[in-house]
Structures are given as structure tokens and as C-alpha cells.
Amino acid sequence: MGKKSEHVPDPGEKSGISRRGLIVGSGTAAVAAVLSGGGAASAATPRAAAGRGHTAARSAQPGGAGEDILFVNGRIHTFDDNDSVAEAVRVRGGRFVAVGQDAIREGNARNRIDLGGRTVIPGIIDSHNHIALVANRPGHWVGLEDVFTHEDAVARLTAKAxxxxxxxxxxxxxxxxxxxxPSNTLPNLTMLNAVPRPVMIMAEQGGNAVNQAAVDYFAAKGITITINAAGYPTGAGVGLALQRLRQEMTPEERERNALAALEYYAGLGITTHLDEGAFHVDTPGTAIWNENAYTLHNGFLALNRAERLPARIRFDYLEEDSTAELPRLTARLKNSFPFYGSDMMRSGGIGEFTVNGFGGGAVAIGGEIWIAGAKAVARAGWRNENHSLSAGDIAQIVAGWEAVHAEVPISDLRWVVSHVPNITADQVGRLKAMGVGLKVGWGPTRNGTNLGPRHRMIIDSGIPVGYHSDGGDITAINPWLNFYTMITGKNLRGNFVWEPGQQVTREEAIRLATKDNRWFIREDDLGGIQPGNHADLVVLDRDFFSVPEEQIAATRSVLTMVGGDVVHTTGDVAGAPAPGTGHRYAEA
Known part of the structure; x- marks a missing residue:
């Protein structure tokens, strides 16, 4: 988003642009308005309805407009230009205004919060996931990526029930x-029978699970779920159940579960999601990765209109044309704006497919149509992202983009290849020469085989590199699970899956997910704790940088702040403002 402003707001000044106000995005001509699914939210839009979780109580309290929040006595890993570690940081009007002793010297703050020596990092940016798919799950959704025993999973489900x-x-x-x-299995029917409501689990890796109450629940809808001897569903029943649930979903249910998903991941430290869409279906399907691409973000749009988003949403447009006319992509490039919206919700580019098919597109429809699509994106000046799952994919992408670049230069467009498990040093160099970036992080949590890229080779090459989970439809979003695999070179079962020496350090893992991801979302005022940046930070429940390796995956947030507002707290940080009471809500 251009060069970061050095302006430090005065007390009482609202830094940045209100979500009701106008924005001017770089990367396109001056563009104004707030994403709202048809129009800007009016002043009369209700901010929150009672009974909708901890975001409901919104009133002017400490941390409101003009009131500083001063965090002291912490180990604050700033990931600023010098990667410094500070003991204090001051927040005003949604921005960081001073760090270290400067933050303390500015004087008293009504909110002076003692971190008690806790570790703080910038808000985590997941630069490629499928959070919108998670937001459209039916039922009363529960996040389970941070539990590691069947007993804890059942307890979490019971607490929700x-x-x-x-x-x-x-x-x-x-x-x-x-x-x-540890068993590499989900809780089975007998275990889940302890939950006092119907329960249905669909894992991206590792099968499905239900309890008897769910079997009965779907039987009443005419859907039979067959249970095998081990206590797990078998056959098509669970897929058909998912399809029926999607057919019955209401807009209110989508909004509720969009909020539940974002709040859950705020508890794991994610403050910005770049959503990469879904495989489009016009009507509800049976697969967990299918959704209607044109209504996919409606839950987020509703939350944005009501000013209730607890995390920043960025989204790309996954395109699936399969004919030479490129009807969908052509219409998108003519009638949409890239990087359009507000600080809290903004559009991006084309991705993770340019046209229908995996990787370059040759598997599904032939390279010529894919090349035509890539040229159209380049001519329009849009960002483009493709993914690579195989040696064939990455070879086609490199050669194809070189052909595009020779005709329509892409050096300044920040095109991206994600996943890259089989990329070679030569291919990295060729992509670097075109100004392309790479996303890493996805891999061994998927199925435990050698799917991880050669991180050390990629990072040492000097090519732009950022972190992504690819979670939501095929793997986990939880960043700490992915950091564990990147740092140790093991999958979650403890098996080595990469060649020695290709792992990253703990500092590199966080840097990839914060400071380095600014390049991929084109926003220089995120991803670091330094004056002028949006005040997105995470207070961790342990010192991630020193705990034993086996504790990395269990890391969580005890307090998460987005734009100067606390959006998640466990209550362990005494004196912190309550969620929904910060500067954005001071006028409520």
C-alpha cells in the first residue's frame, strides 16, 4: 500500500481511515468506499446484537479515542527494521506511537498494562488460507485445532453444547x-456420545466422526449415516449430511459462524487473513472445499457493515474458466478493483488459480488457455497467484510466466507461487528475476509425507518469501502447528519429513508471518510493532522463542489486539480493555 506514513497522531486524533470513511488505495487509481456488499454502512447500523459473544458490549471505556494504552514489562519482539526487542509499547488511536523507553517517557496512560514479562509479537498475517470456507460451515461451529487429546476435544465440544x-x-x-x-484418529462415536447435543466432525485430514445423537438427527431428515466397527462413519452419509445442512443455512447462521471462526483464530494470534476462495458450486455440494464463490464472503460483509470484524480480511478471486473466451476472468478484470475496501476488509488480486485447474492449469484444460489468462491479468496490472503441488506444476508455472513476462512485464505486480514443495534452486532464481514471490508453510501437517519445501534454500536465495497455511479445506490454519513443522522438520506425529538443514529458526518463522508478509498483501503498516503501524499485536501464553520444541504447537494467545482494540483475551493480562471497547467504538 505504498510507503508507510511516518505521521504519529496527536492525542485524540483518529489515525488511519475509519471503516465508515473513504480509502485511497495505491496499486489502483484513487478508490473510495467501504466494502459493504452494496453500500457503506450508515451511522445507524447497529454495532452488535446482545448475546453474540464477547463483542457485544461496546461502549466508550479506557482505550477509547484519545486515550493511550501503554504496555510495559514485556519481551516485545517488534520485527521492526532492526528486529529489536523492547520492554514497552504505546498505542494511540489504533496505531503504535512509541516503542521502548520512548513509550514510557511520553508520560502516564490511563491504561497502563503490566505484561508480567510475557512475550509479545506482531499480529500474525496468514497470507493464503481459506477462512471464508470455515466461515460458511453450518451448525454451531467449534474450533478444535488447538486440542491434542480426545478428552480435551470432547470437553471443548461439551462446553459449546x-x-x-x-x-x-x-x-x-x-x-x-x-x-x-496421539492415536492419529478422531474421537469416535462412543467418546462423542458424552456430548449432550448432536455432534458432527469432518477433518481435512483423517476422516469424519459423529455421535449417536447426530446419527438420529440426520435420520430424521432422511439421511442414513452408517457407523463401522471402530465407531466412525463410513460411506456417503456424512457428505450428504453436509449438503443438507448447507441447503438449510440462513444468512444469520453464516454471520454467526464467520464471527466464531475469526474469534477462534484471534485466540491463536491471527489478526489478518488473506482468503483464497473456494471451488465454486452454484448449489450446495457434498465436499468440504466447495462453496458458491459469489456469496462466499457474505458473512464477513455483514460483520464489516456492523463494524464487528475481529480480524482483517483480505481476499483474492479464485477463477475457474475452462474455455478460451475466459468469460469469468474477463468480467472480473473489467468490473472489479484490486485492493479496494477498508482497513478491515479489502479485495486483492487473482488467485489461487488464474483459470480452472491445479498449478498452471495444464492438468485440467491445457496450457494455452492458462497462458492467455495470465497475460490478461498482467495487462490489467493485477496481482496473480498460482499454487504448485508437483514438479510438473512448478516447471510449467516458471516457463509460462517467463513467456508472459517477455510480452507483458510482471516485475512490479508481485505475482506469487504458493506451496512449492518441489521447487529447485534454478526455478527460484528464474522467478526471482521476474519479481515473483513464494509462500511457504504448508506441508507436513497435511499427511505426513515429504511435502515440505526446502525452506533454507528458498530464504537464502533472497526471493520475497512469506508464510501461509493453506488451511480451511485441506489442512490446518493454526499457525503454531505449521510453525512447529517448519522449525523442527517433523510432522505432528514426530516423524522427520524434510532433508536436514532445510528448517527455519523460530525468529524466521515469526518474521515470515509478520514483517515479510507485508510484501504479499502490499501493506507496509502491518506486520511490525513500530511507530505509525496499525496496532496489531499478540501476547503469548509462553515464550515461544525459548520453550522446548514439543511446546511450540500448543502456543496460544492470552491477548490479541487489532487496530488498537482488544479482540481476544483470556483474562490473564490484568487491566486490559475488554473486547469491543476500544477506539473504534468510542462513538457508539
């Missing part, structure tokens, strides 16, 4: 992976 009306369904429909559990 007691707040759910009798007879209604509790779900955890991805992301969850069976490798989280």
Missing part, C-alpha cells in the same frame, strides 16, 4: 487433522 439449544447441531467441520491426536 451446553450453550446450544436442545436438539441443535454442534460441528467442527474443518480445519482439524487427526495427527493432532
Amino acid at each position: 451446553v450453550a446450544v439449544p436442545a436438539g441443535e447441531l454442534v460441528t467442527s467441520l474443518g480445519p482439524i487433522v487427526a495427527m493432532q491426536f
Whole structure:
């Protein structure tokens, strides 16, 4: 988003642009308005309805407009230009205004919060996931990526169930992976029978699970779920159940679960998501990765209109044309703007497919159509992202983009290849020469085989590199699971999956997910704790940089701040403002 402003707001000044106000984005001509699914939110839009979780109580309290928040006595890993570690940081009007002793010297703050020596990092940016798919899960959704025993999973589901009306369904429909559990299996029917509501789990890796109440629940809808001897569903029943649930979903349910998903991941430290869409279906399907691409973000749009988003949403447009006319891509490039919206919700580029098919597109429709699509994106001046799953994919992408670049230079467009498990040093060099970036992080949590890229080779090459999970439809979003695999070279079962020496350090893992991801979202005022940046930070429950390796995956947030507002707290940081009471809500 251009060069970061050095302006430090005065007390009482609202830094940045209000979500009701106009924005001017670089990367396109001056563009104004707030994404709202049809128009800007009016002043009369209700901010929150009672009974919708901890975001409901919104009133002017400490941390409101003009009131500083001063965090002291912490180990604050700033990931600023010098990667310094500070003991204090001051927040005003949604921005960091001073760090270290400068933050203390500015004087008293009504909110002076003692971190008690805790570790703080910038808000985590997941630069490629499928959070919108998670936001469209039916039922009363529960996140389970941070539990590691069957007993804890059942306890989490039970805690949700007691707040759910009798007879209604509790779900955890991805992301969850069976490798989280020592048995490499999900809880089975007998275990889940302890939950006092119907329960349905669909794991992205490791099968599905239900309890008897869910079997009965779907039987009443005419859907049979068959249970095998081990206590797990078998056959097409669970897919058909998912399809029926999607057919019955209401807009209110989508909004509720969009909020639940974002709040869950705020508890794991993610403050910005770049969503990469879904495989399009016009009507509800049976697969966990299918959704209607044109209504996919409606839950987020509703939250944005009501000023209730607890995390920043960025999204790319996944395109699936399969004919030479490129009808969908052509219409998109003519009628949409890249990087359009507000600080809290903004569009991006084309991705993770340029046209229908994996990688370059040759598998599905032939390289010529894919090349034509890539040229169209280049001519329009848009960012473009493709993914690579195989040696054939990455070879085609490199050669194809070189052909595009020779005709329409892409050096300044920040094109991206994600996943890259089989990329070679030669291919990295060729992509670097075109100004292309790479995303890493996805890999061994998927199924435990050698799917991880050669991180050390890629980072040492000097090519732009950022972190992504790719979670939501095929793997986990939880960053700490992915950091564990990147740092140790092991999958969640403890097996080595990469060649020695290709792992990253703990500092590199966080840098890839914060400071380095600014390049990929084109926003220089995120990803670091330094004056002028948006005040996105995470207070961790342990010192990630020194705990034993086996504790890395269990890391969580005790307090998460987005734009100077606390969006998640466990209550362990005494004196912190309550969620929904910060500067954005001071006028409520």
C-alpha cells in the first residue's frame, strides 16, 4: 500500500481511515468506499446484537479515542527494521506511537498494562488460507485445532453444547487433522456420545466422526449415516449430511459462524487473513472445499457493515474458466478493483488459480488457455497467484510466466507461487528475476509425507518469501502447528519429513508471518510493532522463542489486539480493555 506514513497522531486524533470513511488505495487509481456488499454502512447500523459473544458490549471505556494504552514489562519482539526487542509499547488511536523507553517517557496512560514479562509479537498475517470456507460451515461451529487429546476435544465440544439449544447441531467441520491426536484418529462415536447435543466432525485430514445423537438427527431428515466397527462413519452419509445442512443455512447462521471462526483464530494470534476462495458450486455440494464463490464472503460483509470484524480480511478471486473466451476472468478484470475496501476488509488480486485447474492449469484444460489468462491479468496490472503441488506444476508455472513476462512485464505486480514443495534452486532464481514471490508453510501437517519445501534454500536465495497455511479445506490454519513443522522438520506425529538443514529458526518463522508478509498483501503498516503501524499485536501464553520444541504447537494467545482494540483475551493480562471497547467504538 505504498510507503508507510511516518505521521504519529496527536492525542485524540483518529489515525488511519475509519471503516465508515473513504480509502485511497495505491496499486489502483484513487478508490473510495467501504466494502459493504452494496453500500457503506450508515451511522445507524447497529454495532452488535446482545448475546453474540464477547463483542457485544461496546461502549466508550479506557482505550477509547484519545486515550493511550501503554504496555510495559514485556519481551516485545517488534520485527521492526532492526528486529529489536523492547520492554514497552504505546498505542494511540489504533496505531503504535512509541516503542521502548520512548513509550514510557511520553508520560502516564490511563491504561497502563503490566505484561508480567510475557512475550509479545506482531499480529500474525496468514497470507493464503481459506477462512471464508470455515466461515460458511453450518451448525454451531467449534474450533478444535488447538486440542491434542480426545478428552480435551470432547470437553471443548461439551462446553459449546451446553450453550446450544436442545436438539441443535454442534460441528467442527474443518480445519482439524487427526495427527493432532496421539492415536492419529478422531474421537469416535462412543467418546462423542458424552456430548449432550448432536455432534458432527469432518477433518481435512483423517476422516469424519459423529455421535449417536447426530446419527438420529440426520435420520430424521432422511439421511442414513452408517457407523463401522471402530465407531466412525463410513460411506456417503456424512457428505450428504453436509449438503443438507448447507441447503438449510440462513444468512444469520453464516454471520454467526464467520464471527466464531475469526474469534477462534484471534485466540491463536491471527489478526489478518488473506482468503483464497473456494471451488465454486452454484448449489450446495457434498465436499468440504466447495462453496458458491459469489456469496462466499457474505458473512464477513455483514460483520464489516456492523463494524464487528475481529480480524482483517483480505481476499483474492479464485477463477475457474475452462474455455478460451475466459468469460469469468474477463468480467472480473473489467468490473472489479484490486485492493479496494477498508482497513478491515479489502479485495486483492487473482488467485489461487488464474483459470480452472491445479498449478498452471495444464492438468485440467491445457496450457494455452492458462497462458492467455495470465497475460490478461498482467495487462490489467493485477496481482496473480498460482499454487504448485508437483514438479510438473512448478516447471510449467516458471516457463509460462517467463513467456508472459517477455510480452507483458510482471516485475512490479508481485505475482506469487504458493506451496512449492518441489521447487529447485534454478526455478527460484528464474522467478526471482521476474519479481515473483513464494509462500511457504504448508506441508507436513497435511499427511505426513515429504511435502515440505526446502525452506533454507528458498530464504537464502533472497526471493520475497512469506508464510501461509493453506488451511480451511485441506489442512490446518493454526499457525503454531505449521510453525512447529517448519522449525523442527517433523510432522505432528514426530516423524522427520524434510532433508536436514532445510528448517527455519523460530525468529524466521515469526518474521515470515509478520514483517515479510507485508510484501504479499502490499501493506507496509502491518506486520511490525513500530511507530505509525496499525496496532496489531499478540501476547503469548509462553515464550515461544525459548520453550522446548514439543511446546511450540500448543502456543496460544492470552491477548490479541487489532487496530488498537482488544479482540481476544483470556483474562490473564490484568487491566486490559475488554473486547469491543476500544477506539473504534468510542462513538457508539
